[in-house]
Amino acid sequence: MKDIAQRAGVSESAASFALNGRPGVSEVTRDRVRRVAEQLGWRPSAAARALSGEGAATVGLVLARPAETLGVDSFFLQLVSGIQEVLARRHLGLLLQVVEDIEAECAVYRRWWAEHRVDGVLVADPRTDDPRPVLLDELGLPGVVIGALSDSDSRTHRRLSQVRVEDTQAMAAVIGRLHALGHRRIAHVAGLPTLAHTARRMDSLRAEAERQGLTAAQSVVTDYSDTEGASVTRRVLQEPDPPTAIIYDNDVMAAAGLGAALGLGRDVPGDVSIVSWEDSAVCRLVQPWLTALSRDAVAFGRIAAEELIVLLDGGGARMVSLPLPRLIERGSTASALSGILPEEPSAN
DSSP states (O other): OHHHHHHHTSOHHHHHHHHTTOSSSOHHHHHHHHHHHHHHTOOOOHHHHHHTTSOOSEEEEEEESOHHHHTTOHHHHHHHHHHHHHHHHTTOEEEEEEESSHHHHHHHHHHHHHHTOOSEEEEESOBTTOSHHHHHHHHTOOEEEESOOOGGGOSOBTTEEEEEOOHHHHHHHHHHHHHHTTOOEEEEEEOOTTBHHHHHHHHHHHHHHHHHTOSEEEEEEOOSOHHHHHHHHHHHHTSSSOOSEEEESSHHHHHHHHHHHHHTTOOTTTTOEEEESSOSGGGGSSSSOOEEEEOOHHHHHHHHHHHHHHHHTTOOOOEEEOOOOEEEOOTTOOOTTTOOOOSSOOOO
């Protein structure tokens, strides 16, 4: 700072004001100081900013999921890519930590707050009974929930925004399309039952099945792994009245389910249609290609990071809804009667 001030011909306090965006210096002086700083290769010290109360220039993300399931989950890789893209533009760092459970995640937030490690957090996987919103309120730590909180925790949190995905409508659209193809026995291989979006999908399945008069619709919860995806598939397909269509909560389970069905001698889509909730390259590396709900996970990450920056800049908390995912029909779904795809598959 002293070197910059001397070369720019200003006091050290004026140089500090100029570089930190504070009032008290003219725009001409601010521009001159910044040009000198750039020439000298100056960058702000995150540690010094934290000690002076100016912030850590870092955003936190804690994932409370088994590490082995995260390693094959393309959604989170794309999500983080979108987050990092936005943070890089603001020269903000991303502090990522993987923990075993929600209690450990809350402990991380308390430690980060006490140590001034982060300016705000991105909160993944909202729970049906989620302690994190209240904790973040108590700490005064700004955050953005990636996916909406459960209806029981829908109250407004002063410094907690939400980026909402319409899981309920998406499930209703999938059930409606399968019903139109003649499917009356539908299974849903769901994810972790404690997650708010899993609960919304299961509730939507039940509601839509009742509305359509489907008496043989069921959800089976899993840990999102390929192992459980395959195991549940074998179990439901060996029931006396097996489903003619199966919806999987991610691409990995859907691919594993396809392999399990083929291993039992079932034809896909002749005997059973398969739908993946997530679209990825995995859905196009198997035969037949998997019908999938397509949503832009990178854009999801960008929007979440942008909303957090709004909070860090002093803006208010708000709810942002993402577009409804599109159903991309491929070779794994067909009419329950003929096993033949319609000539013009839907993309709604």
